[in-house]
Structure formats: C-alpha cells, structure tokens
Amino acid sequence: MASTVPNAQALEARYGSTHRKDRWWVEPLVTGSGLLIFVIYSTISAMLLGGGSADDPMVAYYTEGHTYLSPFFEPLIHPDWLPVWISPALFILWAPLGFRTTCYYYRKTYYRAYFLSPPGCAVREPAGSYSGESTFPLIIQNIHRWFMYVAIVFVPILFVGAYKSFWHDGEFGIGIGSIILTLNAVFLTMYTIGCHSLRHWVAGGLNQFSRTPFRRLRYRLWEIFTVANEQHRRWAWTSLIWVGLSDLYVRLVANDVLTDFNTWGNF
Numbered sequence: 001m002a003s004t005v006p007n008a009q010a011l012e013a014r015y016g017s018t019h020r021k022d023r024w025w026v027e028p029l030v031t032g033s034g035l036l037i038f039v040i041y042s043t044i045s046a047m048l049l050g051g052g053s054a055d056d057p058m059v060a061y062y063t064e065g066h067t068y069l070s071p072f073f074e075p076l077i078h079p080d081w082l083p084v085w086i087s088p089a090l091f092i093l094w095a096p097l098g099f100r101t102t103c104y105y106y107r108k109t110y111y112r113a114y115f116l117s118p119p120g121c122a123v124r125e126p127a128g129s130y131s132g133e134s135t136f137p138l139i140i141q142n143i144h145r146w147f148m149y150v151a152i153v154f155v156p157i158l159f160v161g162a163y164k165s166f167w168h169d170g171e172f173g174i175g176i177g178s179i180i181l182t183l184n185a186v187f188l189t190m191y192t193i194g195c196h197s198l199r200h201w202v203a204g205g206l207n208q209f210s211r212t213p214f215r216r217l218r219y220r221l222w223e224i225f226t227v228a229n230e231q232h233r234r235w236a237w238t239s240l241i242w243v244g245l246s247d248l249y250v251r252l253v254a255n256d257v258l259t260d261f262n263t264w265g266n267f
C-alpha cells in the first residue's frame, strides 16, 4: 500500500513548507493588512473633496484661515484653471507613493505579504528559479534612487507646512494640529534620511575614501543617516501611520467633526 505520509524531499518542494516552528505568517499578515488599509484610506482621502461646502471644496483638506493643510496636499498645487473636482493630491502623491513602493523595506513587505515570494524566511516559495530584481519587470525597482531625489525635496516643504500651522490669520499660536503636522515632518524626515539609497549616495561606493571631495562632511552625514537607517523599518511604519492620522485629523477639523484645541480660540 502506498504511503500517505509525504517523504522529506516532497515536503521540501511543497509550496509553503518549512521547518520553522514559530508563527512566521503573523508578520506578513499584519504588515500586509496595514499596508492595504493605508492604501485604501489614502486613495479615498486623496480623491475625496466632499465634506466641505459646495462652494469651497478646499475645506475638505484645509482648515479655516489656512492654518492646517493635510500633508496629502502639501504643497498645494491647484491652479485656477483646473476644475475643482480634480484633487490637488494628484499632483503630489505620485512622489511619496513611488518612493514608498520602491523602498527596500516595503518591497520586502509586499513581496512576502501579497506575492508570497517568499512568504517568510526559510519558507518554500512557488517559483522554481530566482532572478531577483535583475530582470524585467522587477528591475524597474531600481528607479527608487530617482524617487529618493524627489522625496528629499519634500522634507523642507513639509517643514514649511508645519511652520505655517503655527500661524492663523497672521497671528502666531499653537494647536494640536500644529504639533501633529510638525511631528509628521520629523517622522518623514527620519524615514527619508534612513533611506538605503540616500546613505549610499552620500558616502557609499567610494573606491578611495582619502581622495574623496568633502570626505569629512560626507562621512559625518553617513554616520547621521546610519542612525536613521538602522531603524528604517520603524520609521517606515511610524511615518506611514502618522501621515495618515495627520490627514484624518485635518480633514475632521476642517469639516467640524473635531475641535482643534489651540491658542487662537478653538476652531
């Protein structure tokens, strides 16, 4: 009679098989779900202009007196000739979206969670061979460096937005929203300067360090960026969750669902 117990070789070859005893599937499940929630929320929020008044759809993402602007719309690009139903977020979000989707950390996350390739370390994947990201289509991921150049530009822009959040109708003050938007700029900065491509760009790939121009400055920057780089996963999640919460907060305040406590008198 044929045995119903798979032999060791068959088990090795079966998709999803592993000798791991821990709950290796928890991480891809949690991170995959978290990413999915963010993508759904940010897509809806970026497209959703409703909730403000019919005359002024901008109220959906901008508080009265232009104190708080949702980071999804920072910097605000909405020329007069553009129909109001076209969301200004469309001009912005491609950059952080491209930066994040090609990020080394997020690649690992969605390769595991969505493509199950592999589902986890030492867990059998379906592919019989492996060419990594050296061939089409995944070679496109190398565009990450170019998105990194664009993402750097957003760092000062977000700080300018945070600075503006301390002003309401020309009067300096502070509100819960100011704190939220400032932290958002800080978290996104930590995520950006921890980028592997950025760290390599400032001081990596050097053949002869002693002959490198600005070597001390570059080495110093490399040291600073390394601090953020070592916690890249943490900053990736902190900044992702926080930017979503920041948008939600501004949206709720702008639509009078929440009250912002501040020194100007609540609004």
Ligand code: FES
Pocket: 099, 103, 104, 105, 106, 144, 148, 191, 192, 194, 195, 196, 197, 198, 232
């Ligand atoms: S590697 Fe994650 S942002 Fe560049």
